[in-house]
Amino acid sequence: MRMRSIAALSATATALLLTVPQSSAAGPHDVRQGVRPAAKTAVCARTSLSIGVRQSGNPTVVHISVTNQGSRACTVDRVPIVTFGNLDGSALPVPPGETGPRRIGAGETAYAAVRTIADRSDPEARSVDTITVSAHPDHFGRTITARRLGAGDAVLVWEPVTTWWKPSKAAADEALEDATG
Template sequence: MRIRLVPAVPAVLALALLAPAGAAVASSAGTAPPAPPACRESRLSVAASASDRPDTVRISVTNRGTRACSVDRVPTVVFGDLDGPALPVPGAESAPYRLPAGGSAHAAVRTLDPAATELRLVDRLTVAGDPAHRGRTFGAASLGAPEGIRVWEPVTTWWHRSTAAADAALDRYAD
């Protein structure tokens, strides 16, 4: 049996291991900077509008603050009194999305699965930049659907820098 010698832990690694849990450690790998703090709802403008595409709504959020902040990378879109928000495509966990001061993010929401054999009509939808926010409610008529918004298995894209990018993302996940 041979005994294998293990080299001593390099000093930099030892210091990193001894650093307090919240301390930042420099890395030569160039990790991304930490996300800015969460956006306060009062500093956000939320908008929704009808799209030229059937059963699709375009939404946006704008940071009216003077500093960058973060919203959730997946918008929260709820339809009337129906259970649960639109599902993200691609599927995703919560994570921050950086909004610069004065910056906007855009998403596309498909309200009705093209293969749906059922549907519900709702009189409103609510959009929020973060699940912790109340969001803003938009009536069906203001979204070009005076009879009601047609809903069945709705999906939403993540936030994007432009409406064109949001539309393209939705196209990639069309059924």
């Protein structure tokens, strides 16, 4: 009888230990050794970001930037969200990949390059009068008109692509060139 009780207690204790979340399982000796859970960097507040949008020397490429004007590092999505006028969808990332956080230090700027259209004479091209850029899916983006962008009355768009955020404009241009040839 006693053997069953110990086995039952042991099974109950094991089940309880297995239900404790891993992040809560650190014991007191972990703290003494300086082991702490990794701090998660917060998403940047929309008000702490400055977004720039400019036509490049190439009429099919737009340069965008995001600057963290806050006093602490924070995260944006690793792929900028770029939409065109009232068209459905946004520019596809190159290389393809899922969304995820990208850390930006206080005062740092990240850059991306967007190809709006591969062939300006493409009969399926659409004309839009605005481009909207956001650094995170939860943020409203910055909308800029084609005229203010320096593209005249309209931006031609068909199958647009965007690079992931890069540390420099040159790195963004290189990534776009590598991805689109």
